[in-house]
Amino acid sequence: MLLEIDDITLHYGRIQALHGISLHVNEGEVVALIGANGAGKSTIMRAISGLRAVSSGAIRFQGEDISKVRADLRVARGICQAPEGRGVFPGMTVQENLEMGAYIRRDHAAIAQDMERVYGLFPRLLERRKQAGGTLSGGEQQMLAVGRALMARPKLLLLDEPSMGLAPMIIQQIFTIITEINQQGTTVLLVEQNAQQALSRAHRAYVLETGNIVKEGTGADLLHDPAVKAAYLGVA
Amino acid sequence: MTTETVKKQRWKLNLRDRFQDLPLPARITAMAVFVVLLYLLPTKAFYENLGFPIPMGSGYLPFYTTGSDMAGVLFQCGYYILLALGLNVVLGYAGLLDLGFFGFFAVGAYTVALLTSPESKLITEYNWFESPWPWLVTVPIAIALAMLSGVLLGWPTLRLRGDYLAIVTLGFAEIIRIVAKNQDWILNGDRGIPSVGHPPGTYSNGEAIFELDFAPYYWLVLTVIIVVIFLIRNLANSRVGRAWVAIREDEDAAELMGVPTFKFKLWAFAIGAAIGGLSGSLWAGQANFVNSATFSLENSILVLAAVLLGGAGSIGGAILGGFLVIYLPEWLRSVGDVFGWPTQVTVGGIHIDVSPTSLRFVIFGALLIVVMIYRPQGLWPNRRRAAELKDRQKEVAPVE
Ligand SMILES: Nc1ncnc2c1ncn2[C@@H]1O[C@H](COP(=O)(O)OP(=O)(O)OP(=O)(O)O)[C@@H](O)[C@H]1O
Ligand SMILES: [Mg+2]
Numbered sequence: 001m002l003l004e005i006d007d008i009t010l011h012y013g014r015i016q017a018l019h020g021i022s023l024h025v026n027e028g029e030v031v032a033l034i035g036a037n038g039a040g041k042s043t044i045m046r047a048i049s050g051l052r053a054v055s056s057g058a059i060r061f062q063g064e065d066i067s068k069v070r071a072d073l074r075v076a077r078g079i080c081q082a083p084e085g086r087g088v089f090p091g092m093t094v095q096e097n098l099e100m101g102a103y104i105r106r107d108h109a110a111i112a113q114d115m116e117r118v119y120g121l122f123p124r125l126l127e128r129r130k131q132a133g134g135t136l137s138g139g140e141q142q143m144l145a146v147g148r149a150l151m152a153r154p155k156l157l158l159l160d161e162p163s164m165g166l167a168p169m170i171i172q173q174i175f176t177i178i179t180e181i182n183q184q185g186t187t188v189l190l191v192e193q194n195a196q197q198a199l200s201r202a203h204r205a206y207v208l209e210t211g212n213i214v215k216e217g218t219g220a221d222l223l224h225d226p227a228v229k230a231a232y233l234g235v236a
Numbered sequence: 237m238t239t240e241t242v243k244k245q246r247w248k249l250n251l252r253d254r255f256q257d258l259p260l261p262a263r264i265t266a267m268a269v270f271v272v273l274l275y276l277l278p279t280k281a282f283y284e285n286l287g288f289p290i291p292m293g294s295g296y297l298p299f300y301t302t303g304s305d306m307a308g309v310l311f312q313c314g315y316y317i318l319l320a321l322g323l324n325v326v327l328g329y330a331g332l333l334d335l336g337f338f339g340f341f342a343v344g345a346y347t348v349a350l351l352t353s354p355e356s357k358l359i360t361e362y363n364w365f366e367s368p369w370p371w372l373v374t375v376p377i378a379i380a381l382a383m384l385s386g387v388l389l390g391w392p393t394l395r396l397r398g399d400y401l402a403i404v405t406l407g408f409a410e411i412i413r414i415v416a417k418n419q420d421w422i423l424n425g426d427r428g429i430p431s432v433g434h435p436p437g438t439y440s441n442g443e444a445i446f447e448l449d450f451a452p453y454y455w456l457v458l459t460v461i462i463v464v465i466f467l468i469r470n471l472a473n474s475r476v477g478r479a480w481v482a483i484r485e486d487e488d489a490a491e492l493m494g495v496p497t498f499k500f501k502l503w504a505f506a507i508g509a510a511i512g513g514l515s516g517s518l519w520a521g522q523a524n525f526v527n528s529a530t531f532s533l534e535n536s537i538l539v540l541a542a543v544l545l546g547g548a549g550s551i552g553g554a555i556l557g558g559f560l561v562i563y564l565p566e567w568l569r570s571v572g573d574v575f576g577w578p579t580q581v582t583v584g585g586i587h588i589d590v591s592p593t594s595l596r597f598v599i600f601g602a603l604l605i606v607v608m609i610y611r612p613q614g615l616w617p618n619r620r621r622a623a624e625l626k627d628r629q630k631e632v633a634p635v636e
Contacts, residue, residue, distance in 0.1 A: 090486075090628075148493070
């Protein structure tokens with residue numbers, strides 16, 4: 001098991017956002033997390049990446065509890081998140097954003113290789129190498145955010161709504177790339193509103209409702225689950 | 237459009253690139269000439285040979301200040317430029333709003349005063365040591381103490397996001413001033429500390445270099461500025477500099493890239509504070525006399541204005557800003573003297589001081605508003621910051 005979350009709770013001030021969440025991600029998997037707006041999906045991501053401290057419970061990564069470890073040190077351990085709302089550095093060029101993704105690394109030759117790989121995955125970024133991140137289109141920023149997270153060579157890649165605000169064509173593309181990244185050896189935990197795509201691409205998935213996990217199963221199972229269909233797939 | 241005008245425009249736009257494209261020897265020569273000119277600035281002959289027509293019979297020299305000693309004005313510009321460079325690291329690079337930056341200047345100045353004055357209470361009352369220390373020895377101590385106060389101030393506040401830092405730093409500077417003003421056990425309250433030491437050195441005839449003449453002080457501070465610029469430039473281009481950019485552009489994202497944000501914010505704060513303390517120790521080395529009146533809040537605001545006016549995040553901007561906030565009012569006053577601008581007007585029995593140096597805050601208030609409207613990135617902007625600003629404007633007002 002690469003990641004194991006054991007009964008975590010998390011509060012924003014007085015508001016409790018997570019009520020005892022347990023889930024796990026195995027090495028090599030793509031795991032999807034679906035749920036309505038405000039269910040707590042991004043909060044789980046923040047708890048894993050360390051942007052927010054959990055109130056109780058354990059987050060084990062490769063067997064070690066990292067729930068008290070600082071966010072930047074979790075990156076060094078191999079967890080990297082592409083944040084919701086993209087979070088690219090607006091004043092840095094595309095190239096500099098990608099370099100920033102490799103901030104913790106010092107193996108320059110391998111970094112150059114990974115840069116090639118990211119440009120290979122997203123040719124659009126290569127065209128716009130010298131453009132400031134803030135002036136990219138929404139979709140391009142999304143590609144940049146994913147590419148930048150890859151530059152850290154994470155063992156576990158956290159993607160928070162990579163399809164947000166994208167045209168259907170591009171969504172297809174992004175999901176294809178996620179599958180590709182996964183096949184190249186990166187484990188992926190994916191938060192999505194686009195449940196159809198997410199469930200059909202994921203090995204396993206969890207359904208989140210107001211800070212609780214209410215269902216889990218393989219992607220295929222959940223795709224055919226009547227309750228999930230009604231709530232998240234827009235099928236009566 | 238003719239090729240000629242295209243060329244002209246391109247030349248205008250890429251002045252910086254043009255300079256970068258020059259061969260290295262040419263660049264070095266140009267820089268050297270420029271630096272020599274800077275060292276010549278306090279001499280009157282420089283202005284006499286500028287070649288500008290001198291208004292008839294006025295005796296006025298263009299750019300020369302008549303109201304105060306030119307070298308004195310330049311020295312003051314110098315330590316404000318240092319302050320602006322220090323605040324630029326904090327505000328321009330790391331994006332931390334420090335409203336009480338002059339507090340570190342005060343720490344530096346008081347450290348030097350307490351250690352170099354024979355009338356320091358450390359000597360006369362507490363017998364910590366027998367005789368005053370040489371100025372030069374106290375400068376590193378002043379820098380270290382300013383840095384330490386920066387760390388102590390930053391430690392609890394830099395973990396928090398938002399406006400806490402601005403408020404805490406504002407309070408810090410005011411507390412130093414008020415404590416210095418009201419207590420008597422060490423800083424002597426309003427009476428201050430007299431006979432503060434000067435930098436070392438004598439001319440061949442045995443006269444001290446650093447006495448009443450301002451020019452040597454200006455040369456000293458200019459030299460310090462050049463050294464500080466080199467250090468800051470190297471820092472800005474290092475991993476530390478990249479981390480600062482990331483933090484200021486998006487702190488969460490920086491953390492997600494593995495940047496230890498707290499550590500680097502603290503570093504920015506400490507380095508800025510150290511430069512502020514250095515500036516204070518240079519000032520104290522000239523001032524002879526240090527008391528709380530020097531450290532009013534207005535000075536912090538003036539330094540902030542300098543950085544914003546010049547362009548946050550840009551070394552050239554900090555220098556330009558620091559220079560303008562001191563020189564411009566002095567120069568206006570000189571021009572005013574020539575053309576008979578009154579220093580005081582009386583309206584209905586109330587005397588109003590209208591000399592440009594007194595109206596400094598009115599002038600810079602207005603100037604800052606104009607600049608922020610038409611050129612929010614500052615007069616000499618940092619390219620990246622300009623792009624960030626555009627990005628932020630896009631968020632606030634999605635026009636077009
Ligand atoms: N910084 C915060 N302060 C207070 N409450 C917050 C904060 N961030 C999130 N919340 C609350 O926590 C709950 C979960 O938010 P979260 O962002 O995890 O939802 P989400 O599942 O990612 O939703 P979406 O699909 O809209 O992105 C919401 O009710 C939200 O209002
Ligand atoms: Mg979310």
